[in-house]
Amino acid sequence: MNSRSAESRIELSPRLGSLLVRVTETPELEAALWKVLSEYIDLKTASIEERIEAFEKKWGMSFDEFAVRCEADTLGEDPYSYDVESDYWEWEAAETLLQHYKHLQP
Numbered sequence: 001m002n003s004r005s006a007e008s009r010i011e012l013s014p015r016l017g018s019l020l021v022r023v024t025e026t027p028e029l030e031a032a033l034w035k036v037l038s039e040y041i042d043l044k045t046a047s048i049e050e051r052i053e054a055f056e057k058k059w060g061m062s063f064d065e066f067a068v069r070c071e072a073d074t075l076g077e078d079p080y081s082y083d084v085e086s087d088y089w090e091w092e093a094a095e096t097l098l099q100h101y102k103h104l105q106p
Contacts, residue, residue: 034106041104048098055091063095 012020017029026032052063059066070079070088077084 038106041101045098045101045105048094048101051094052091052098055087055094059087063091066091 024032
């Protein structure tokens, strides 16, 4: 029996396997899949970092400072307004998702 357990194997259609190998220009299917996943994580991370930078530029501070100032009501704007709250939730989600993707990076 193969040293890999049946649980660690995946099955792909020949068409999908061929596409992965051609797209990544990698001869081995597993290496091609790792390359696609790694590049996907890099792209997602870059996209999220851009979104976070846009919030930092808009508010002139990091999310941590923004959260503290919202809590202390020292933001200079109503922390319960739609614009502030929606930025807060979207920014917090982006920060959380960024940490998630960074932990997935090989």
